[in-house]
Amino acid sequence: MLWRVTNGHPRTHRRARRLLRVLLALAAVAALAAVAAFVVPLLLPPGPRPPFQLPVACGETWQLGTYPGHDDYDVDLFPTEGESWGRPVLASAAGTVTVAGINGSLGGRTPENPDGPRGRGGGYWVKIDHGGRWETQYLHLLEPPLVRVGQRVARGEQIGRLGSTGNSGAPHLHYEQRRGWQKVETWFDGAPSGITHDDAEYTVRLTSNNCPAGQP
Known part of the structure; x- marks a missing residue:
């Protein structure tokens, strides 16, 4: 006697195949939606410039500068008075922290050993998204x-302390403003800093207006 072996009713197989196709279609739609949510904001034009302030304490005067080879629009900040090590570094404008960690390697320059070995890159660093692709x-x-x-974080909130980690020769703050994918000239308190290209050494002194609400 011969026995016929089956693996289930044909209609059951058809329903399973239809269900699989539906699930695959839903997965594809979800993947496309996720990609669109990431890509579409990058294609939109940047919003208006946030009201950036110097990333240092209210009323302090700092020297801002650049030098050949520093890269266009990069700004180094040094205090004009007092100790540099450990000075508060403040958020230039309100936003959301997207990076808080180590860029490159730290090296060994500290207040106790200011001439220690340099590291690589930016050392301890923070990146803040201010909305509108800024x-x-x-x-x-x-x-x-x-x-x-x-x-x-709010504007003026402390995010770190001034140091010399990474590829740094002395305690200072390396600072950048970016619009979309590109670095741009830094503006503070509604005015451009004047630091643009790095084809020559350039310095300027500015006083911080990164003050608590209601304080001049």
Whole structure:
């Protein structure tokens, strides 16, 4: 006697295949939606410039500068008075922290050993998204940032302390403003800094208006 072996009713197989096609289609739609959510904002034009302030304490005067080979629009900030190590570094405008960690390697320059070995890159650093495709970057911090990724910060909130980690010769803050994918000239308190190309050494002194609400 011969026995016929079956693997289930044909209609069951057809229903399973239809269900599989539906699931695959839903997965494809979800993937496309995820890609669109990431790509579409990048294609939109940048929003208006946020009201950036100097990333240092209210009323302090700092020297801003650049030099040949520094890269266009990069700004180094040095205090004009007092100790540099450990000075508060503040958010230039309100936003959300997207990076808070180490860029490159730290090296060994500290207040106790200011001539220690240099590291690579920016050392301890922070990046803040201000919306409208605007962001700021803060490099060479003394120690791990005081903020974490995803944290919302207010303008003037302390995010770290001034140091010399990474590829840094002396304690200072390397600072950038970016619009979309590109670095742009830094503006503070509604005015351009004048630091654009790095074809020559250039310095300027500015006083911070990054003050608590209601304080001049």
